[in-house]
Amino acid sequence: MRTSQWSAWRPLVAALVGSIAVAAAAQSWTFDGDAQGWQARDLTSYTEIGDASDVVWNETGGASGGYISKFDPSVRSYFLEAPIAAGSDYSSFVGGSLAFSLRSDFNDWVNDNVVIFRGVTGGVSTTIVTTVPVPDPTGAWLSYTVDLDAANFHVGSRDGSAPSAVQFAEIMGSLSTFLLPGEFGNGVKETTGIDSVRFTAIPEPSTYAALVGGAALALVAIRRYRRR
Numbered sequence: 001m002r003t004s005q006w007s008a009w010r011p012l013v014a015a016l017v018g019s020i021a022v023a024a025a026a027q028s029w030t031f032d033g034d035a036q037g038w039q040a041r042d043l044t045s046y047t048e049i050g051d052a053s054d055v056v057w058n059e060t061g062g063a064s065g066g067y068i069s070k071f072d073p074s075v076r077s078y079f080l081e082a083p084i085a086a087g088s089d090y091s092s093f094v095g096g097s098l099a100f101s102l103r104s105d106f107n108d109w110v111n112d113n114v115v116i117f118r119g120v121t122g123g124v125s126t127t128i129v130t131t132v133p134v135p136d137p138t139g140a141w142l143s144y145t146v147d148l149d150a151a152n153f154h155v156g157s158r159d160g161s162a163p164s165a166v167q168f169a170e171i172m173g174s175l176s177t178f179l180l181p182g183e184f185g186n187g188v189k190e191t192t193g194i195d196s197v198r199f200t201a202i203p204e205p206s207t208y209a210a211l212v213g214g215a216a217l218a219l220v221a222i223r224r225y226r227r228r
């Protein structure tokens with residue numbers, strides 16, 4: 001392709017990329033500049049969110065760039081908490097996914113390897129959890145993906161029943177708490193790191209239609225350009 005041709009195509013390509021970015025609605029934290037408001041929480045149970053404490057921000061060494069980490073603050077089980085304002089609407093991510101990277105230097109505590117959400121359904125503050133794999137004790141970064149489907153979650157504890165699709169959507173639409181696991185050591189000894197946290201929605205049918213329409217327009221424009 002000659003440079004003059006590329007300069008003509010560039011606006012079209014930019015428009016396409018832009019529409020794709022809109023389609024893939026996302027909420028993410030990369031920790032490349034600071035801890036982005038995340039903190040640690042000590043829990044006595046999944047439904048009792050305990051004391052908050054600071055996390056350490058590390059400028060380098062993450063799965064990509066910077067990351068946050070926390071040394072076990074107590075004999076209780078700790079989690080890393082996103083700065084979610086009460087009543088945050090994450091319902092657009094239902095059916096989509098949550099991805100994050102995690103590392104820890106121990107994996108001999110396999111009781112609290114869960115992701116926790118808390119929101120309101122039927123007027124009641126409700127905690128739901130989903131179990132995730134324990135990390136590799138070498139401290140290697142492990143990539144996690146959690147499908148945000150009701151059947152993948154349990155109410156109250158790891159053994160609880162699954163929320164209904166309606167309950168799950170209500171909880172995700174009224175989030176007050178989002179916790180990633182930190183407790184992987186049997187004792188007060190582990191440091192757990194978190195990086196590259198990202199919620200991704202599945203594009204809605206109308207968005208696909210807009211994408212296809214945009215692509216068709218771009219093709220027409222490209223053909224017209226070539227005929228000149």
Ligand SMILES: [Ca+2]
Nearest residue numbers: 030062064066
């Ligand atoms: Ca990072």
